[in-house]
Amino acid sequence: KAGVTQTPRYLIKTRGQQVTLSCSPISGHRSVSWYQQTPGQGLQFLFEYFSETQRNKGNFPGRFSGRQFSNSRSEMNVSTLELGDSALYLCASSRRATPLDTDTQYFGPGTRLTVL
Amino acid sequence: SQQGEEDPQALSIQEGENATMNCSYKTSINNLQWYRQNSGRGLVHLILIRSNEREKHSGRLRVTLDTSKKSSSLLITASRAADTASYFCALANAGGTSYGKLTFGQGTILTVHP
Numbered sequence: 128k129a130g131v132t133q134t135p136r137y138l139i140k141t142r143g144q145q146v147t148l149s150c151s152p153i154s155g156h157r158s159v160s161w162y163q164q165t166p167g168q169g170l171q172f173l174f175e176y177f178s179e180t181q182r183n184k185g186n187f188p189g190r191f192s193g194r195q196f197s198n199s200r201s202e203m204n205v206s207t208l209e210l211g212d213s214a215l216y217l218c219a220s221s222r223r224a225t226p227l228d229t230d231t232q233y234f235g236p237g238t239r240l241t242v243l
Numbered sequence: 244s245q246q247g248e249e250d251p252q253a254l255s256i257q258e259g260e261n262a263t264m265n266c267s268y269k270t271s272i273n274n275l276q277w278y279r280q281n282s283g284r285g286l287v288h289l290i291l292i293r294s295n296e297r298e299k300h301s302g303r304l305r306v307t308l309d310t311s312k313k314s315s316s317l318l319i320t321a322s323r324a325a326d327t328a329s330y331f332c333a334l335a336n337a338g339g340t341s342y343g344k345l346t347f348g349q350g351t352i353l354t355v356h357p
Binding site: 164177183219225232236 | 278284344
């Protein structure tokens, strides 16, 4: 079974631009979560999508948004990029996720975003 | 804080030795997961232990969970140079708006010398 794939793997943007990152989950997985990883803040949860609906959101400004398509593929968008948005963006998929239980999450290789 | 706190922050050992990493937390959890990350790449899932479990094994890995002390430990036995990586504990918090959210600790950097 193919793993989680993320594109692109590396991205360089300048301040003020916007960026869209893509994530394809493991076949059959319907939950997709996104995380930002920086040296200073570590791994932080951005949001989670299930069946095209955002069910959970972390403490990030509205410049960070996402969506999920009917085939469970997900995209996240960051508008008006700031220097502090430079990070490794990771997506993870799981079979299910309920308030009572969060299943094993399988992570993609990440997209390394550099904002100049 | 909902975040797991890991100890030690860095661990350096020789091949063949055992490595123990600890994770403490403050909230109620449904499960606790351990992940490995090599050089800023994607995370690899190691073990998931549920709140009603006390110990789990997977190959050379042993995870314990003590919910009364709100702590977990990851033991890697007979370590190899290939085990060199950052190790993270991740909390799946109980209830509320916990959909798909894992709360990660800051990680332990393990270096295994050949």
